[in-house]
Amino acid sequence: MAKRWINDLSQADITPESTYLNRRQILAGMAGVSVAGLGAASSARASADLTPDSWEVITSYNNFYEFGTGKDDPMKYAGSLTTEPWSIEIDGLVERPGTYALDDILSKMTMEERIYRFRCVEAWSMVVPWNGFELADLLQMAGLKEGAKYVAFETLMRPEEMPGQKYPVLEWPYVEGLRLDEAMHPLTLMATGIYGKPIPNQNGAPIRLVVPWKYGFKSIKSIVRITLTEGEPPTSWNRANPREYGFYSNVNPTVDHPRWSQATERTIGGGLFAKRKPTLMFNGYEKEVASLYEGMDLRTHY
Ligand SMILES: Nc1nc2c(c(=O)[nH]1)N[C@H]1C(S)=C(S)[C@@H](COP(=O)(O)O)O[C@H]1N2
Ligand SMILES: [Mo]
Secondary structure, three states: OOOOOOOOOOHHHOOHHHOOOOHHHHHHHHHOOOOOOHHHHHHHHHHOOOOOOOHHHHHHOOOOHHHOOOOOHHHHHHHHOOOOOOEEEEEEOEOOOEEEEHHHHHHHOOOEEEEEEEEOOOOEEEEEEEEEEEHHHHHHHHOEOOOOOEEEEEEOOOOOOOHHHHOOOOOOOOEEEEEHHHHHOOOOEEEEEEOOEEOOHHHOOOOEEEOOOEEHHHOOOOEEEEEEEOOOOOOHHHHHOOOOOOOOOEOOOOOOEOOEOOOEEEEHHHOOOOOOEEOOHHHHOHHHHHHHHOOOOOOOOO
């Protein structure tokens, strides 16, 4: 059975000193070449605390409404999800549409470890050491057709194993979307592992999106379809409550959620009484991604 996380870092690479270096940085350092994405992790390292939260914290406080709306529902109920075999349908404006088996995808991808800050719209945060590959590499594998401007994602629909789908708390299946340049950005990851272990079901097994400069809800879990589109695709939270959740969903401490402030955050690993921390623009990834939104009014495009 294939190991879905496939971490090609050796154990020796994962020392405290190199914890914040992803594989491309290590390779770039050795070869003396500059690689896209190199600035990303290093500047995040300088500006924010990237001490990973514990496995326990990361896997016991989750949002995955297919298993219930409580933070501990995913941990309690997601065990019922069958994740093998798994494939992703890639269609729409691509050169090679079709059903891609996850094991085939993984055999062709460069796997990396990336430690990302995670910021939920509910104003809490954690730091997660992901294993995964760049979404851009998968999109290149399918081949982009001219006219593709957005990427739409869809979660598995399987009410027999996802009891939350029997209730109309959201419109099922869960869907998300990115603009193509956001999807192609080197920080945008398809994750298949955490702490070098296969990603647990409650965190979106066997494969989920991670977009570190956006609120957590953009990071759709258990993905079965990716569609390249010309128009802006629908997103589950925008459908459910358009006043509170826009398409862009960039972390922005200066734009409050209608019902609470986004200026500070509670670190889940810090416990209930830890001091709140100020939230950084684009969750600390401003240098890397601000240029994507130049000329846009981030109050209108929230
Ligand atoms: N399919 C699906 N994906 C989802 C969600 C969900 O309910 N269903 N919740 C989102 C929200 S609101 C958050 S904060 C993150 C939580 O990811 P985590 O549980 O790994 O921390 O997943 C996102 N992806
Ligand atoms: Mo969230």
